Amino acid sequence: MTDNKINIPTAAELTASGKEIEILFWVGCAGSFDDRYKRVTEAFVKILNHTETPFAVLGEEETCTGDPARRAGNEFLFQMQAINNIQVMNGYNIKKIVTACPHCFNTIKNEYPELGGNFEVIHHSTFLQQLIDEGKLKPKDGNPFKGKKITYHDSCYLGRANNIYEAPRKVLESLDADLTEMKRCRSKGLCCGAGGAQMFKEAEKGDKEINVERTEEALSTGAKTIAAACPFCLTMMSDGVKNQGRENDVEVKDIAEILGSSI
Amino acid sequence: MMEYVEQIIFLGVTVLFVFLIAKRVGIIRKAIGLGKPGMPQGTRSQRFREMMLVAFGQKKMFKNFLPAFLHLFIYVGFVVINIEVLEFIIDGLAGTHRIFAPYLAGFYTVLMNIFEFLALSVLLACVIFLIRRNVLSIGRFRSREMKGWPKLDGNLILIIEIVLMLAILTMNATDQLLQDRDPYYTETGTLLISSTMLSLFEGMSTEALVFTERFAWWFHIVGILGFALYVTYSKHLHIFLSFVNTWYSRFEAKGKMENMSMVTNEVYSMLGLPNPAGDTPPVEGEIPRFGAKDVQDLKSKNILDAYSCTECGRCTAECPANQTGKLLSPRAIMMAVRDRAEELAKSGDGENGKSLLNDYITKEELNACTSCNACVEACPVNINPLEIILEMRRYISMEESGSPASWNMMFQNIETSFSPWKFAPTDRFKWADKFNNGGAETTVTD
């Protein structure tokens, strides 16, 4: 996949030129600001361009969905954010949204309808799987992950919260990778420790960090690639790998990055 | 008169227990009624299906085979053997002995043998469970909240069941011996399991046998009545309430948090926008709290959950916070809600200066939750500890502004720069500069 001709139209631009917005790519705060996770955003827009998917982003008009505020108990702040975002998206007549963040996905899909935001929301794992199924994305025969051991870490907000277990796995399987499961996987998957606004504070007193516990389990599979499908999981697992001093031989990557470098 | 003594005593004992049980049911109803109304969405057929699968069919138990299998034996045994209680009650009131035997004849023998087989299974399963609880080191039975009464409760139930099963077998064994000696004792046919115990009683005089048989009979029926009363004080209430509780299951995505329409109104008016759902009328009288400080602020469903909890600890065993040594235990949350609701229901409405928050559940526990839903997924009877935790966080944040400092920072960031991290909102689209300035085409080309 080449880098040139990457278009990232904004909703404002498309609307100004009289175009409909078919799919809105909801980037999310981590996707916009987190240096490491911005690479996932890049990988995903490249895939969108590569597959000639007509999309737009909100650009500076996007704001936090309010998920961390709601989970930390601040319902006012959540609803302020939600209602603002819904106003903006309804203004652009948005119908369908794709996002790489399971927290944004859960909030927009399940919690915005009650506040007047009714959109078809799809997580990028499902979206990527569809592109593969439709034949629009074909991993190269000699892709770097072929035959390599990969372990997939389930995001709680994708898995238990929304019952999406198979889509990210299907994406990885399309690479002919050797997908190795951890003992605690799918509905029994262990949290990375960042959900419920934990990302934004120190953990309570305990005898271990959750991400270390989880990373140890991931490393014990022998996989050199830990796949994630959530910005928080990605951060937590990367920190865990550093904590174990394995950052030189083990990489933590989002499924969009893995797929992006294989086509 | 004298000939009716036994019947009169039986009637008296039964009435007494029924009265005591009814009183307890009243208290439990009151405790559950402390909460706010509001039922999760779902159709009747969905609810019925869920109840049959989860409560009756024990679907979620079968994630782990051995305990599920043993539990199934106790459960089926318990239900089926209670059919025999019907005969006990008729005999007790009418002064008859095994009233069904002559009518059912051969089938009675089959039934009794099934009961005996189940009684033995229950007995063995209970013994294995006692060993699992007390000898093997299974983490979820050893947690902080399982000291004292909860531990005793778990063991007592198993011991009571064992003793009750022994009483049935003793009764049947002595009865079979008496059948040869006195025509009053209706032929039951050979009862396979209790007949292995015959040698224990063979040497006894007829009087001693009559006494033992009567003793075992009384012991069993009073034991069952006592057990029914005991259950209302115990975690064992799940034998009834799990049916009610699964009927009121939630069918929405687990990740969805309930919307607070009270807040929606205010937010719309703060933004100067009309509420599309229409303005809900202002609340009369006392303004309700935001979130939950005490059990009255929770929904009745949450309290029903607490009464249905069997303290099995599957939730806590899966909880990432608990597994890494944090104070949080979703089981302890459910036990706290139950204890507090029970306390309030018993003491009338008198506040005693205590509340669920702080006196029963600390902020440290609440703050440790990652909202991962592992507890909700794990619970064999569809209990939701997470909903309670999040409601209490709402109270702490909105009524007390008592969230951890870093969360207050995060709130501030969202308020001022629309992101949980402190970045300039105008930098939000900078990630695309790389492509936009890198010589590639920037915007749409027509």
Ligand code: SF4
């Ligand atoms: S949702 Fe909270 S209480 Fe439940 S298992 Fe996860 S961290 Fe523990």
Ligand code: SF4
């Ligand atoms: S909440 Fe459910 S899983 Fe947890 S102890 Fe109670 S019954 Fe067991």
